[in-house]
Amino acid sequence: MDALRINSAFPESDRRSPVGVEPTAVAIRCEGVTKDFGQGETRVQVLQGINVEVPYGEMTLLVGPSGCGKTTLISIIAGLLDATQGRVTVLGSEISAFSGGKKTKFRLANVGFVFQQYNLLPALTAAENAAVPLIIAGINRREAVDRAGEMLEKVGLGNKRKSLPSQLSGGQQQRVAIARALVHGPRLLVCDEPTAALDAKSGQTVMQLLRESACRPDRAVIVVTHDNRIYHFGDRIISMSDGRVESVHTGEQVKHFTHGGE
Ligand SMILES: Nc1ncnc2c1ncn2[C@@H]1O[C@H](COP(=O)(O)OP(=O)(O)OP(=O)(O)O)[C@@H](O)[C@H]1O
Numbered sequence: 001m002d003a004l005r006i007n008s009a010f011p012e013s014d015r016r017s018p019v020g021v022e023p024t025a026v027a028i029r030c031e032g033v034t035k036d037f038g039q040g041e042t043r044v045q046v047l048q049g050i051n052v053e054v055p056y057g058e059m060t061l062l063v064g065p066s067g068c069g070k071t072t073l074i075s076i077i078a079g080l081l082d083a084t085q086g087r088v089t090v091l092g093s094e095i096s097a098f099s100g101g102k103k104t105k106f107r108l109a110n111v112g113f114v115f116q117q118y119n120l121l122p123a124l125t126a127a128e129n130a131a132v133p134l135i136i137a138g139i140n141r142r143e144a145v146d147r148a149g150e151m152l153e154k155v156g157l158g159n160k161r162k163s164l165p166s167q168l169s170g171g172q173q174q175r176v177a178i179a180r181a182l183v184h185g186p187r188l189l190v191c192d193e194p195t196a197a198l199d200a201k202s203g204q205t206v207m208q209l210l211r212e213s214a215c216r217p218d219r220a221v222i223v224v225t226h227d228n229r230i231y232h233f234g235d236r237i238i239s240m241s242d243g244r245v246e247s248v249h250t251g252e253q254v255k256h257f258t259h260g261g262e
Contacts, residue, residue, distance in 0.1 A: 027219075030050045030073070030077070031051055031086055032085060033073070034083065047243045048244050052245050054238075056216075056217055056218060057215060058215075063231075063240070068243065079095050079106055090106075091220075112182055113189075114190070114192070120165040122166060125163060127152060128145055129165070152179050156175065157179070171198055174206050175206065189219070189220070195227050211233050
């Protein structure tokens with residue numbers, strides 16, 4: 001969707017691959033990724049050697065039963081958690097080799113997040129909420145709010161710029177959260193159960209919006225979901241079970257995918 005083309009708030013140097021690493025058709029590559037929580041007798045291995053690739057220009061759904069490790073995996077991909085072992089390459093950068101500070105910088109510049117519970121600040125208007133990533137990037141408040149207002153227009157909420165979250169429906173709040181996730185021009189959008197709190201119609205609208213923002217050759221979108229009403233939006237469905245990738249469905253196979261809904 002051309003309407004969603006936006007300028008990044010971050011310097012090009014934070015957004016590009018390091019020198020010598022060319023962008024490829026693979027946006028995310030996980031190789032032998034494990035994650036342990038706890039130590040000694042309480043240690044649990046939640047991810048047990050994940051090997052997976054997510055291409056640019058597609059919407060990838062990550063499905064599987066509760067507790068199988070979906071949120072843990074996307075948190076590692078998004079640079080919020082460190083893997084215990086393995087290599088994680090995101091947008092051409094091997095983030096598993098980054099220090100904490102470098103990973104945070106990379107995340108702020110390159111990753112947008114959408115969560116089940118919108119996470120909007122109740123005292124801020126829709127435009128102020130959507131402006132938060134720009135303000136974090138150092139853009140002055142007035143310009144940030146103006147740019148966020150334009151983004152709200154693009155997600156169909158131009159007339160709600162001054163509304164507080166409490167004055168918006170669940171679907172509208174999620175659209176504000178999408179505007180916030182996209183406002184700084186991230187090349188990776190990570191969504192954790194974005195439709196779980198929405199009725200069927202709002203869920204479809206939100207997925208359509210996410211899909212339109214995903215279908216760019218230089219962007220990737222990954223959506224964790226239990227919601228089998230939205231599986232048809234995926235170009236690729238990665239199914240997990242017990243900390244492992246069980247199957248990857250693409251193309252025509254996606255239409256026939258039924259497993260994983262709860
Ligand atoms: N910080 C933590 N410390 C200890 N265990 C954790 C931690 N975070 C997650 N876990 C455990 O890791 C497992 C996987 O959790 P995760 O949230 O990744 O699963 P999920 O597939 O996203 O589940 P759901 O669909 O219910 O959100 C669960 O058993 C969970 O209890």
